[in-house]
Ligand SMILES: Nc1ncnc2c1ncn2[C@@H]1O[C@H](COP(=O)(O)OP(=O)(O)OP(=O)(O)O)[C@@H](O)[C@H]1O
């Protein structure tokens with residue numbers, strides 16, 4: 001049933017979120033195709049995290065909807081799915097990487113348990129095989145497998161972030177949402193993480209939405225970019241085009257502020 | 262004063278009806294934790310207030326009650342609960358498992374197989390098996406509702422990763438009737454297989470946490486495990502010095518200050534029964550020899 005691969009994987013239509021009188025996100029629409037990476041950039045409070053959470057039904061939209069094409073090819077409105085199905089998608093077909101790894105990881109559980117959790121959640125019951133898979137994923141994200149039984153509390157910031165990525169990718173999801181995956185890391189650690197992410201996204205043909213403050217991250221990882229301000233998308237297009245030739249004055253300012261780099 | 266100081270079994274009839282409704286619901290949904298309006302009891306939490314309320318709700322004047330704590334009838338906790346029901350319900354009590362119609366227990370299932378005519382009431386401190394892994398009540402409820410139990414295996418995974426085997430020895434998680442994951446209360450995992458398909462009704466009461474759950478007679482109770490690390494009911498390797506049983510759950514008793522130790526049955530009634538059977542058999546043998 002791969003006949004509709006040229007349809008989008010995900011469609012956001014008029015997504016709006018209000019927190020009381022405060023607007024989190026307003027009328028955001030876009031399509032995401034398989035293998036495509038979209039960056040969402042914008043200043044603090046512009047609604048990036050709000051958007052990301054609505055895309056995977058972690059947060060209910062005030063209005064608008066999200067359509068997702070499941071593995072059987074059927075396009076579904078997330079709000080119309082039952083919770084069991086959304087949960088299943090969230091742990092098989094989707095990944096969510098938090099800026100703060102202490103939220104995205106279970107800090108009281110070993111690295112191996114963190115990576116194995118999704119496998120156990122979908123019914124794997126062979127300890128040796130779960131551990132084998134966890135070991136190979138630790139290798140893949142460049143964590144020495146001798147650390148498999150250590151708690152992520154003993155890991156550095158960069159290692160925690162890589163562990164979070166392994167924990168999400170172990171079920172080979174099709175869609176990964178990343179909220180500031182390199183935030184709070186040293187520049188050299190950021191560079192290594194970006195390299196790793198870029199390789200994984202390409203190897204696994206992942207579709208991704210990556211939220212970032214950092215235009216260099218957007219440039220390196222994404223095909224398309226959306227610039228947000230005050231909850232709205234004010235400019236979007238191919239990443240290189242937008243960053244090389246921004247039309248909106250706000251985007252021009254954003255781009256200008258990184259020119260010295 | 263001729264009027265009794267207490268209503269039968271201490272609780273008023275309204276309260277008992279409320280608890281019975283919770284019990285009926287628990288029986289209808291095996292392993293599901295039913296909230297109930299737990300009452301203050303004239304004993305501190307941790308002394309089995311949940312179990313006592315369940316017992317009070319199911320007890321009738323013709324019942325014969327047995328109370329055990331870690332398998333023994335004569336510990337302070339067991340004695341005080343027994344006295345409580347003698348005083349408030351005037352029921353007969355016993356230490357013999359097969360004579361009892363209601364057995365309230367803390368941390369053990371009797372060794373003697375139970376029958377359809379019996380009810381086993383467990384005292385439960387923490388009813389939520391997912392609590393250790395997921396402290397948020399809203400989240401654990403959702404996990405139960407969706408039968409989303411992967412996290413339970415994460416706990417067993419951690420055991421094997423750190424100790425080489427599933428080290429959980431008490432409160433070993435089980436799946437009831439193929440649906441709800443349940444904490445069998447802090448019984449040793451040795452007792453888990455006895456809960457599986459048990460002929461007696463098993464009721465679990467958590468007073469502080471205000472929950473009741475149940476395993477109806479002849480219901481499957483399966484201990485969670487991995488294909489390559491199957492469940493094993495652990496017992497100390499030895500035999501009871503009093504009755505010689507090598508298949509019962511044993512307590513270790515230190516006999517002097519140099520570390521000498523011996524094993525005795527944790528189930529005191531089971532042990533006494535074996536000893537009296539053995540001595541009467543001996544007596545019979547002796548008589549035969551005399552003839
Ligand atoms: N739970 C909430 N309750 C009320 N307002 C909220 C809530 N979450 C976010 N907001 C508001 O919604 C707007 C968008 O917030 P959001 O967290 O999506 O921004 P962001 O772009 O991710 O910011 P940052 O870069 O700082 O992470 C902000 O004005 C914020 O104050």
Ligand SMILES: [Mg+2]
Nearest residue numbers: 048049050179
């Ligand atoms: Mg944010």
